[in-house]
Amino acid sequence: MSDPFTLLGLEKKYDLDMELLDQAYFDAQKKTHPDQFSNASPEEKAEASKRSAEINHAYLLLKDPLKRAELLLKEANIDLFSHDPLFLEEVMQWRAQTAAKEDIRHDLLTTQKTLFNTLETTLKKKEYQEAERALYQLTYVHKFLKEIC
Amino acid sequence: MLLQIKEPGQTQDSQAASKGVVVGIDLGTTHSVVAVVHEGKPQVLSFDGEGPLLPSLLTIGDDGFKVGVDLGETLSSTKRRMGQGNQLLQIGHQTLTPVEVASKILAHLRHLIEKTTPLNAAVITVPAYFDEAARVATKQAAALAGIKVLRLINEPTAAALAYGLERKVEGIYAIYDFGGGTFDLSLLRLEKGVFQVLATGGDLNLGGDDIDQALASHKGLTLQEARLVKEKLTKNEEYKGINRSELEALALPFIEKTLFIVQDVLKEAEISPGEIQGILLVGGMTRMPLIRKHVEAFFKKTPLCDLNPDEAVAMGAALSAYGLIHGSDTLLLDVTPLSLGLETMGGLVEKVIPRNTPLPALASQDFTTHENGQGGMIIHVLQGEREFVSDCRSLARFELHGLPPLPAGAARIRIDFAVDVEGLLTVTAFEKTTGLSQHVEVLPSAGLDEKTLAHMILESQKHGKDDMQRRIETEGNLQKIRYTVC
Ligand SMILES: Nc1ncnc2c1ncn2[C@@H]1O[C@H](COP(=O)(O)OP(=O)(O)OP(=O)(O)O)[C@@H](O)[C@H]1O
Numbered sequence: 001m002s003d004p005f006t007l008l009g010l011e012k013k014y015d016l017d018m019e020l021l022d023q024a025y026f027d028a029q030k031k032t033h034p035d036q037f038s039n040a041s042p043e044e045k046a047e048a049s050k051r052s053a054e055i056n057h058a059y060l061l062l063k064d065p066l067k068r069a070e071l072l073l074k075e076a077n078i079d080l081f082s083h084d085p086l087f088l089e090e091v092m093q094w095r096a097q098t099a100a101k102e103d104i105r106h107d108l109l110t111t112q113k114t115l116f117n118t119l120e121t122t123l124k125k126k127e128y129q130e131a132e133r134a135l136y137q138l139t140y141v142h143k144f145l146k147e148i149c
Numbered sequence: 150m151l152l153q154i155k156e157p158g159q160t161q162d163s164q165a166a167s168k169g170v171v172v173g174i175d176l177g178t179t180h181s182v183v184a185v186v187h188e189g190k191p192q193v194l195s196f197d198g199e200g201p202l203l204p205s206l207l208t209i210g211d212d213g214f215k216v217g218v219d220l221g222e223t224l225s226s227t228k229r230r231m232g233q234g235n236q237l238l239q240i241g242h243q244t245l246t247p248v249e250v251a252s253k254i255l256a257h258l259r260h261l262i263e264k265t266t267p268l269n270a271a272v273i274t275v276p277a278y279f280d281e282a283a284r285v286a287t288k289q290a291a292a293l294a295g296i297k298v299l300r301l302i303n304e305p306t307a308a309a310l311a312y313g314l315e316r317k318v319e320g321i322y323a324i325y326d327f328g329g330g331t332f333d334l335s336l337l338r339l340e341k342g343v344f345q346v347l348a349t350g351g352d353l354n355l356g357g358d359d360i361d362q363a364l365a366s367h368k369g370l371t372l373q374e375a376r377l378v379k380e381k382l383t384k385n386e387e388y389k390g391i392n393r394s395e396l397e398a399l400a401l402p403f404i405e406k407t408l409f410i411v412q413d414v415l416k417e418a419e420i421s422p423g424e425i426q427g428i429l430l431v432g433g434m435t436r437m438p439l440i441r442k443h444v445e446a447f448f449k450k451t452p453l454c455d456l457n458p459d460e461a462v463a464m465g466a467a468l469s470a471y472g473l474i475h476g477s478d479t480l481l482l483d484v485t486p487l488s489l490g491l492e493t494m495g496g497l498v499e500k501v502i503p504r505n506t507p508l509p510a511l512a513s514q515d516f517t518t519h520e521n522g523q524g525g526m527i528i529h530v531l532q533g534e535r536e537f538v539s540d541c542r543s544l545a546r547f548e549l550h551g552l553p554p555l556p557a558g559a560a561r562i563r564i565d566f567a568v569d570v571e572g573l574l575t576v577t578a579f580e581k582t583t584g585l586s587q588h589v590e591v592l593p594s595a596g597l598d599e600k601t602l603a604h605m606i607l608e609s610q611k612h613g614k615d616d617m618q619r620r621i622e623t624e625g626n627l628q629k630i631r632y633t634v635c
């Protein structure tokens with residue numbers, strides 16, 4: 001299976017235009033969705049179903065800002081194995097604050113925004129180590145925000 | 150390569166159309182409705198004074214079963230029990246499964262349609278929140294009734310199709326479908342040529358029936374009386390000595406339940422109420438003034454009222470059926486309403502395909518063995534949002550045999566999930582360490598062919614209750630397993 005960008009005919013970059021992504025996705029599905037093959041042979045239908053599922057999968061990966069970054073890092077052969085004890089201490093701190101009923105949502109949202117900016121600029125400049133670090137931290141922020149919102 | 154043989158949308162319609170009419174069927178808990186596309190427009194069908202709303206009732210009289218009327222002993226609201234396995238419903242001296250009741254209703258619809266034209270095929274609607282087993286059961290019922298199903302589609306999606314194609318609107322729409330038995334909420338993005346479901350949620354046990362029940366027990370009425378009072382109180386402030394406010398107090402908890410679901414779906418889709426372009430009300434219950442009031446307050450927007458809440462679903466199904474046969478410029482992109490997963494250590498469920506994933510979907514998960522020389526492995530497929538196996542719906546359980554004798558952790562077993570556009574799942578497992586690979590499939594929909602079903606029905610008529618019980622067990626095990634060693 002070709003990579004998601006290629007599959008949807010999109011340029012390999014982080015700051016994808018979401019409208020463009022949707023359009024590319026719709027165009028691809030118009031050609032492959034099984035409903036367009038309801039009078040076709042079972043083999044054609046099965047093939048369409050498989051391709052349509054791959055397009056759905058590609059769309060989900062590209063739409064997700066974390067997964068999209070991951071794709072680009074993998075493409076650049078960067079291992080996603082960052083480990084940052086200092087940052088983990090920070091995460092523990094959030095846990096403690098939340099447990100003490102402190103509302104840290106605003107702070108976390110600000111952190112998230114900064115990290116997304118870092119991710120975007122570093123990926124653009126091909127500073128992959130930095131990008132990977134930002135992605136690592138974002139994963140935690142994202143997960144934590146989901147838990148408390 | 151295969152895909153280039155025919156232009157999508159270009160289909161052999163002359164051949165297909167010659168075999169009869171294609172229809173859309175809204176197989177409702179309370180009412181069923183049939184629609185067709187006539188001269189490009191969807192329209193609901195009436196049959197000699199019957200319909201367009203045909204009561205989903207099965208009754209028994211001296212000359213056998215009858216659908217749509219009440220001769221004293223009746224089965225109603227059996228849609229809620231679709232796909233719930235070994236349930237028997239008693240009517241007269243007979244016992245029927247929910248699938249058989251549905252098939253009798255469908256057979257009656259087919260009979261009504263065929264009084265004028267042969268029926269070629271149908272699109273049948275199901276609640277968006279129907280699980281896999283209920284979807285399979287619906288297809289079985291159609292097969293028993295001798296109806297070829299082009300496709301199942303989700304009720305709110307069908308309603309959106311009916312509205313969107315007619316009005317040519319764009320934007321994000323919420324479809325609030327409160328019927329007799331079920332509640333569904335779907336968010337759709339409508340665009341030129343595309344209907345994209347963003348998220349869906351619901352409750353299969355939340356409908357007008359529950360409000361009837363509450364009123365009946367509060368006022369000492371029968372369910373039929375309660376329903377009539379409830380419906381009358383939509384236009385009147387008072388009926389038979391019961392005030393609207395009394396009904397409203399009883400209905401409120403159910404309405405609040407729907408709004409929690411709405412909230413949940415919006416959150417899941419990361420959409421705020423303000424981003425919703427329009428709210429479509431579907432289902433007879435949405436006539437109730439209190440429901441309109443609460444929906445309006447929630448979205449801070451007046452729901453659209455130029456849609457017939459009883460007929461929109463069937464009309465959308467008719468449009469879909471027509472499009473599937475004759476080709477269409479409109480693409481329907483729907484999602485899976487419930488997560489699908491596998492049992493892992495400690496009775497936990499690992500999600501393989503999360504809810505609201507666009508369909509069709511493919512996903513795989515790798516597993517390994519935990520003991521040296523382990524020769525087999527249990528694969529337990531589940532549906533639901535909860536973490537524990539015991540809180541999810543078990544879809545299939547099978548054993549993978551003949552694994553090669555390897556040290557613990559060395560075997561590589563890949564399990565593939567494939568969900569088709571109707572929401573039906575196929576699971577395949579491969580052992581890929583050695584050259585020998587084993588292939589196990591769970592075939593939910595293809596489990597029983599029409600012939601087997603016809604045979605089953607015949608058998609059940611010939612034999613008594615024991616047989617019935619046995620058959621139901623088989624029905625429950627429908628998700629047949631096929632082993633092929635390749
Ligand atoms: N005027 C009305 N006022 C209040 N409730 C009404 C009115 N008309 C119908 N209903 C209620 O609407 C419900 C039936 O709605 P509908 O026919 O849309 O359901 P259905 O499609 O058969 O069910 P489902 O979609 O859940 O399978 C019943 O509970 C009925 O009492």
Ligand SMILES: [Mg+2]
Pocket residue numbers: 175177178304328329432462
């Ligand atoms: Mg309905």
